Amino acid sequence: MHQVQAHMLKRERQAFIMKQVNLHNRALSADLGAMLNVSEDTIRRDLNELAEAGELIKVHGGALSKSYHYVPSSTYAFSEKTIIAQKAASLIENGMFVMIGGGTTVRELVRALPQNLHATFFTVSLTTALQLCDHPNVEVIFLGGKLVKNSQISVGGEVISRINDISADLCILGTNSIDSEGITDSDLEAVQVKKAMIKACKRTAIVSISEKLGSTQRLRVCELNDIDFLITELAPDSPQFSNYTQSGIIIL
Amino acid sequence: MHQVQAHMLKRERQAFIMKQVNLHNRALSADLGAMLNVSEDTIRRDLNELAEAGELIKVHGGALSKSYHYVPSSTYAFSEKTIIAQKAASLIENGMFVMIGGGTTVRELVRALPQNLHATFFTVSLTTALQLCDHPNVEVIFLGGKLVKNSQISVGGEVISRINDISADLCILGTNSIDSEGITDSDLEAVQVKKAMIKACKRTAIVSISEKLGSTQRLRVCELNDIDFLITELAPDSPQFSNYTQSGIIIL
DNA sequence: GTTATAATTGCATTTTTTTGCAGGTTTATC
DNA sequence: GATAAACCTGCAAAAAAATGCAATTATAAC
Structure with a gap:
């Protein structure tokens, strides 16, 4: 000083x-x-x-x-999430079966999907389901079960056994924490559902704003090489991804 | 961290x-x-x-x-639906299994339920489920299936077979049309779900604002004597109910 | 240059805000 | 219904802010 x-x-x-x-x-x-x-x-x-x-x-x-000074906005990091949504939408093609999770990033993604998209969506998230209802040409299947009040998703054995009966093309999940080891979360029941969703799909895409890169929580959802696509608002060649590339993950 | x-x-x-x-x-x-x-x-x-x-x-x-989270509409009048909600809430006791439908009347009803109510709710309505999530002491089970976009409820064989596995104490349904013959509706798939719900419950309560009394639609949901309680914002001895009393229905 | 006025600054005192802690109460979760 | 965690309330210590006042300094007028 x-x-x-x-x-x-x-x-x-x-x-x-x-x-x-x-x-x-x-x-x-x-x-x-x-x-x-x-x-x-x-x-x-x-x-x-x-x-x-x-x-x-x-x-x-x-x-x-x-x-x-913090200025509150309706959704946090809105512009980032819009960029993410654009990239993720490129993965979804007509006729696909898509399993999709919850969270604000996913919500923005759904909002940004083209209106003429014809696809079938499976979800456990009430808010994602509601958002999908605004798209005239998609079929929405809600995977019901016991609802967790905070996150407004359904969990439990019923949901998981139902997920296991499905084989979808793409799994899109938001996440709370991701680092070079993989994905972690803090809610056990949500983790179990996410695991089942990943297993039920040919490919998995993680959508996350870059701020969440490098953070961890207590429960493991999956390893990094279980994931096929990582989508953030950053450019794919951004230095933040140096630890992620060796696992064969595709950065969008 | x-x-x-x-x-x-x-x-x-x-x-x-x-x-x-x-x-x-x-x-x-x-x-x-x-x-x-x-x-x-x-x-x-x-x-x-x-x-x-x-x-x-x-x-x-x-x-x-x-x-x-669901943010309630800025100003909502303590109108007919609040009165209905008060009456309907008196039917629900701690520990009950309640099957509940969708619609704006039901939403207001759920909003008016006491926070200390301990009960288990089954629903096929996304908005009702979201509203129920604001109640700390209730368990919410969403009966999943294909979603109808306009009404944001799940329908289809999956839902119905799931409903048939449940035996609940009380069924609470809103309705579009009710007259002295019974309940009618216009959406075939929703009707099938409602029929299953009524069958799965010991007692059925219909909540409706008095405006809807006397109207009919093409598809029959049930006869009047399949219903145990009719709840409107009017007083039970109101002359509008003269055609309804002979069926043994209880007007609240 | 001197002087009167106004502005600025530091200090002591009082007031307010913030924070942690102890206790009793409420709430979640099983 | 039991149990542990979380909550609230009041309290006290510490920190910061406001206030009044005196001393100093700047500014302007003469």
Whole structure:
């Protein structure tokens, strides 16, 4: 942490504060006071002025950059998910039998499917099923069972034995966590259903925004080489995928 | 699970929480506390604030992403359907097995069910199932099958044979048309499912706003004396019911 | 250059916010 | 119905903010 010249004009000091905030996305009143050799009161008054002028966001203990501030949107990472949807849609052809999971990424995918697509979809997700109902030319089969309230998917032996009776062309799953080892999740019953879905399909595609790459959870869904396609919003030659390529997975 | 800097501003921490929740669709208070190096109480207070601000949905043990959940329509009148719901709820007791259909009246009914109701619900309606998921103490079983896009219910042989395997205490159905002869409808496959549902239950209750009294359609669902309860928003001694009483039906 | 006025700054005091902890209560899950 | 986890409430300590006041400094007028 560096020192700053002895005397500084107010305007000059505030410019320094803005620089710090924008550089680090945040700044503590105490740190700024130490750096500028002024009292925290002075810093606070500066921060109040800057906040009033709308240049930063003042919070208890310091300030945040305005760009850092979380802005809620209807669906998180909407644009990324739209890109993903475009790529995934290219895997689905007329006449296919597709088994598809739940989650917001999958929902955006379904929304982005062409209206003239003729295909049969199997799903365990209430929300995905509802979304699929907006497509006039697809047949939707809901695989019923006991519903998990949080995730609104059906689970249990009934669902799994039903899945085992089906042989589909493509399995599309969202995921909470994926790394170079494979897919992990935190809900045991959901994991069992996902396993069955993967087994029931010739090929499997995982859709995920890149932020989830590299995270893990406690329960394993499958190994990386059980997956045929990995679809994120990134370009296929992106360096993030260096650990993934050896398993024969196709990055889209 | 990654590490986070020692000192974090409250707003910054809440932004981190939102990111986690939106990324994984859910987050546990304990995990967040460990990641952020603060007590679970602090996390809980953050979650309460964020929930109050409508940015996420707080549940026991953590929080859920808002994008996952059914958001009730902004303003809904305490209209006929709420009255119907109150009456119908009186038929349902703890521990019951209830088979329930779809439609807007049924949806309002489910919304008005007490939160502490412990019961098992079987349904073929996607929207009813979603609504039931908001009730913490009920078990929801979705009877899966081919989905009809307009009405968002599952139909077909699979569903019907599944229904035939169940014996429930009460069947609650909305209806498009009812008169002194009985219930009629216009969709053959939906009629077949409704017939099976009525047969699978000890008692049947029909919920309908009074507007629909006296209308008929082409396909018969059941006779009036197959029904045990008729529930509308009107008082039971209302003159509209004069044609209905001879069949032994109970007007609520 | 001097002086009056206004602005800025630091300090002490009071007030508010935040946070963790102890306890008793509620809730989930079996 | 039992049990463990999660929740809430009140409390106290710590941190930060606001406030009043005095000292200093800048600015402008003369």
